[in-house]
Amino acid sequence: MGKLIEEFRKGWQGVATPPLGLSLAFALACLLLSTLARWGLAQVRPDVYFTPYFPAVFFAAAFGGFRVGIVTALVGGVLGFVLNFGDAFADRARFVLLTLYWGVCALTIWGVEHYRTMLAEQRRISRRLIEEEEYRKLLVDELQHRLKNKLSTVHAVMHQVLHDQPEVWARIDPRLRSLAATDDLISRIDKGGCDIRDLLISELGPYGHVRFTLNGERLFLPPKLAVTLSLMFHELATNAGKYGAFSSPRGLLQVSWTVNDDRLTITWDETEGPTVGEISTPGFGTKLLKSALSAFDGKSEISYLKTGLHCIMQCRIPKSE
Template identity: 80%
Template sequence: MVKLIDEFRRGWQGTSPPSIATSIAFAAACLLLATLVRWGLAQVRPDIFFTPYFPAVFFAAAFGGLRIGVFTALVGGMLGIAVNFGETHLDRARFVLLVLYWAVSALTIWGVEHYRSLLIEQRRISKRLIEEEHYRKLVVDELQHRLKNKLSTVHAVLHQVLHDQPQVWARIDPRLRSLASTDDLIAKVDNSGCDIRDLLISELGPYGHVRFTLNGDRLFLPAKLAVTMSLMFHELATNASKYGAFSSPRGLLQVSWTVSDGRLIITWDETEGPIIDKVSPPGFGTKLLKSALLAFDGKTEISYLRTGVHCIMQCRLPKV
């Protein structure tokens, strides 16, 4: 019984054709139900001969296909001729109605078959796309694994080479770790990018969630822009931990962002940090902040206020 129900379900959904026996049994059930409906209608209109068999033809063709649909149409026509309910007599008009019934049934069966062929083709294409997507995911996962291993190898090699230069290594190590963290974050959303809020929380979270506030709507950053912004956020957060808001017990940071006319504007505003009396010459981090957004038709403006660093980053937001 369970096997029969499963075969009926797969046949009705079009995933696999039902057996001939099951199709004929279903068509016979449709014809029986149509005949019972015809008997009920005959209590009001005895001259209804073929109309109740149209749904039977439709459902039988949809379930069993072309041959079962033709079989149901032929048997339905014979029942309409041979079986009488009430005081009706066989005349020429009934044969004319039979021809019309078969003509409409033929159109119905053709329409159902056309729809079935489209459905089968759509299922075939969907299956192929699912297989290709599965294969693509396997390839992407393998590439991500290899890139992660290469980044770890580069990290280990540089650490070994710069073992005797701790100051240089201290500048390189956190940036490599920031890149690795951003790659992991981007990989979680299928390598297409990440949300700016998630990126900021990933960079600022280690300093304590009570030390910063984020103001802005959810905004998805494409992968290339996300990597660039992660490096910039890392530089700003590192400077804040050494010289800015995060180096002071009462220091706070507020990051806001808006989108206007396709351009992203981010404001980095530090308060309650140490008073800045003297600004050192631009180093690598400052040069990175100044030039990182040039590829996105953007720029960075940094102001060293007495209350803390005030930085405005703006760039063209690439279309996803």
């Protein structure tokens, strides 16, 4: 009984084609109900012969297909012509009504079958898209796994090559780790980008959560922009740890961001850090900060105030990648 109910549910919802026996049984039930309705109408209007059978044809065709609909229309026509629930008798008018009934039934069955065909095609496309999405996720996961292995290999090779140059390695190692951490963060949300707050916390968390405050609405960044900003945040955080707010026991950092249309503005503001002395020749980090956002129609402005480093980053948020 449970299997029969499940087959009826799938057929009614259009998920699967019901068995022929079940379709015919449903059509028979519709005909019986229509005949009962016709008997009730005959108490008021005895010359109603075929109209009650239209719903039976519609539902039978929708449930079992056009063949079951045709059988239902034929049987309904015969019942309407043969059965009498009053003093009326078969005449030429009933033949004309029967012809009209079958004509309307043909149009009804055609319309229902057209709708069923469209629905089946939409379901087929939906299943194919779901399968393609699952396959894409599988490929993306495999690609991310391979990229992670490649990054680990690059990290190991460079460490081996630069083992006798600790100063150079000390500059490269944290940047590679920052890239790996950002890639992991992006991969966890299926390449949909990552939240700017999560990105900042991953970079600033090691310095202590009480040392910084984040102000801004929830904002998801596309992957390419997220990777670029992660490098910039890493440079700024490293600078703050060596020379800025994080190098002082009382130093604090406030990062805020706003979005106007598709323009993102990020403000990095350090306070209570050491007094900024003479500015040295711009190194790799400074050059990175000034040029990294050019690919996103953006720029960075760095100011060395008495209270600490102040940086404003502006760029366009890509619509898609």
